[in-house]
Amino acid sequence: MRSTGGRSRSGGLDGMGGWCGLHGLGEAARDRSRPGRRKGVLLRAGSVWLPWSARPPDGIGERSRWSPLRVPTVVGTLPKVAVTSEGMPVVRGCGSSRQEAEVAERPLGFRALLGDEGWARLLMLGTHREFASGTYLMRQGEPGGYLVALVSGRVKVLGHTPDGDELLVSLRSAGDVVGEMATGEHSRRTVSVMAIDRCIAKVIETHRFHRFLEENRAVGRYADYLVLKLSQTIPSQMQLARFPAERRVARLLHELVTLAPPDKPDRFLIPLSQGELARALGLARSTVAEQIALLRSTGALSSGRRVVVADVRKLRRHAGL
Known part of the structure; x- marks a missing residue:
């Protein structure tokens, strides 16, 4: 597997707070390597590089000796899934009501790539934890050494600036894994993760997680998952820089509804003030x-x-989806 070592020709992306650079998002994947240079990462949605001076937040990728992000070349191995107009991979859901039918796009999580049996084996390795709404699963700056597999509930991944400002990096839900960036005993969390709903999770030590990947031949699927996370996170950060307030608010509300479990009685209630x-x-x-x-x-x-969302179709129209 190859790692990216190139610097983004387009520079840093302001909406990511200097965490990543972007080149060719939305274009067809192609090899941009040159003689004497390492091949850049190849994605279905384009090619992504990270600046050497930055470090991405937990939940985006692994570190390497060439750059803060280590993502293998996975063109041809990504699962065939539908994509939204933003190029985000989704799986199709279903529902009996018109509202449920409108919420038909749900981001692909690690559970979907691993399979239900593999996911169940992974959960057996972890310690059971429950988090009330508004509590932290992990805080920026804390020691790492473990990651969290989400069994139920939604969380928000937050970045905090030195002057105290808070920025939403991404939203995650059941079937996702968070905290995989801080893998070493001396590593520190680069973001905070807070429960939006009451969450049930499994806390898994990093060395046990990586041994699981090797023993279950799941390294490639995990690499695919990290790439999918990138393809989801970068577009959501771009909106902070270029979208008007109406679209930004509508998109966040739509994402919260999309990530809610289909059987949640109040799934159309927005859990944030x-x-x-x-x-x-x-x-x-x-x-x-x-x-x-x-x-x-x-x-x-x-x-x-x-x-409370009353009409998902109208909300999507405001969101530009």
Whole structure:
């Protein structure tokens, strides 16, 4: 497996806070290697490089001696899945109501790539933990050495700046793994992970996880999963830099609904306050309140004290999806 060692020709991506660079996202994958240089990583959605001076957050990739990200060349090995208009891989869901039918795109998690039997074997290696809504699964700066497999619930991956600002890096849900970046005993968490709902999880020591991958011939599937995470994270960070507030708010609401379990009774209830939405998107609370009012006026959200999605199709239209 080859690792990327090139610097992005397009420079750092502001929305990622200097974590990654981007080149050719959305283009057909092709070999951009040159004589005397290492081959760049090849993705179905394009080619991605990370700057040498940056380090990506937990849940995005592994470190290597050439750059902060180690991702193998996996063109031809990614599963054949549908993609959204943003180029994000999804699996199809189903539902009995019109609302359920509209929520038809769910990001592909590690469980889907590993298979139910493999996922069950992985969970047997971990220690059972439960996290209440609003509690941290891990904090930025803490020692690593373990990762967390999500059995149920949704979490938000947060980056914190030195001056105290908070940025939403990504959302994850049941079937995902978080915390895989800080693998060594002396490594530190590069992001925080907080429970959105009550979460059930398995805490797995890193050495046991990697032994599982080897013994179950799952190294390639895990590499595919890391690439899928990149293809999901980068577009979501791009919106922070170039999308208007209306689209950013609508997309976050849509993603929260998409990640909710299909059998969750209140899956269309947004579990974040307007203040939390504002902090996650880097917007003023008043701006988020204005966009919520707009979405209610068009019927995308229902009226009332809480934020509830009333029409997914209208919400997708506001989100530009």
